[in-house]
Amino acid sequence: MPTHSTSLNLIQHHPAEGPGAIDDWAEPRGLTLKVFRADLGQLPPAGAAPVIILGGPYEANAGPQWLAEERRWLTASLAQGAPVFAICLGAQLLALSLGGNVRRMAQTETGWTTVTFADGRALNVLEWHEDAIDLPPDARLLASSAQCEQQMYAVGSTRVGMQFHPEWNAESVALLNAHFGEESPLPRNQDDSAAYRQVFDWLQATLDEWHAAASKV
Numbered sequence: 001m002p003t004h005s006t007s008l009n010l011i012q013h014h015p016a017e018g019p020g021a022i023d024d025w026a027e028p029r030g031l032t033l034k035v036f037r038a039d040l041g042q043l044p045p046a047g048a049a050p051v052i053i054l055g056g057p058y059e060a061n062a063g064p065q066w067l068a069e070e071r072r073w074l075t076a077s078l079a080q081g082a083p084v085f086a087i088c089l090g091a092q093l094l095a096l097s098l099g100g101n102v103r104r105m106a107q108t109e110t111g112w113t114t115v116t117f118a119d120g121r122a123l124n125v126l127e128w129h130e131d132a133i134d135l136p137p138d139a140r141l142l143a144s145s146a147q148c149e150q151q152m153y154a155v156g157s158t159r160v161g162m163q164f165h166p167e168w169n170a171e172s173v174a175l176l177n178a179h180f181g182e183e184s185p186l187p188r189n190q191d192d193s194a195a196y197r198q199v200f201d202w203l204q205a206t207l208d209e210w211h212a213a214a215s216k217v
Contacts, residue, residue: 007034008211009044011070013056013089016179020172021200022052025207038070046076050158050214055088055165060095060102060131071097083158083214085207088129091153091161098155100136105129105148110185112195115143115151115164123202124195125164126173128185133163157213166203169196 008026010019010033019026019033026033033052036042044051053074058067075097078084086094092102108130116122118141133150135141143152143162152162168176170192177184 006030007032009049009051010035011038011043011051011053011090012036013039013054013058013067015039016175017054017056018172018175019052019054020167021169021196021203022167022207024169024200025204029211031211038066039064041066041069043070043073046073046080048077048081048217050083050211050217051077051085053084053086053090053093054167055090055129058089060089060092078159081217083210083217084160085210085214086159086161087167088163088165091163092131092133094159094161095133095136095139095153098136098139098159100139101134102131103134105132107147108185109145109147109163111187112192113145113147113164115145117143117152123198125166125199126168126186127164129163133161158210158217160206160210166199166206169200 008031012018012035023033036044071093074093078097084094096102109127112124113127114122115125132148135150135153136155139153139155141153145151148163151164154160173186176186177188
């Protein structure tokens with residue numbers, strides 16, 4: 001019997017910040033990412049469907065009108081039990097919707113950064129953020145860095161947020177550097193292939209775990 005492709009909703013906030021390595025995770029698993037551009041007014045219906053929420057150069061507490069619409073949509077979806085895998089801005093929006101807080105950091109965290117997980121493992125990941133999360137009630141802290149304690153958290157098994165960018169691969173970084181020019185603090189003209197591979201291995205295992213839990217809801 002052939003396996004039928006299953007779609008998975010993904011919210012994108014900026015033209016230069018797409019799914020990246022998440023596409024490489026989804027395709028061999030028979031998953032089709034259904035991308036909604038929130039910055040263009042696109043959102044799926046509020047409901048219990050699992051969703052991945054990406055980052056973007058906006059303030060989670062403020063930002064444009066479409067971001068206020070997304071905050072309302074996310075709150076309504078969470079109320080219906082939606083599983084959420086959220087990255088950077090997405091993790092901040094998730095924390096706000098679950099009763100946490102987002103605040104400005106003393107210093108922006110950028111480039112390759114070592115995060116340490118609760119089990120003692122460490123991983124070099126890419127960062128570009130100036131806000132930090134105060135965790136919502138019942139959240140478990142899963143990873144920290146020297147500059148930002150709240151790097152990754154979970155509420156239950158189906159709501160996971162991370163401040164770093166495991167979806168960024170070499171192509172993602174090249175696109176971001178081209179779009180933001182000198183404003184971008186991301187690496188240029190260096191071979192980071194080994195680091196990208198390690199991050200992708202981690203991303204695959206983490207998304208597999210989240211998606212398995214989300215599929216049981």
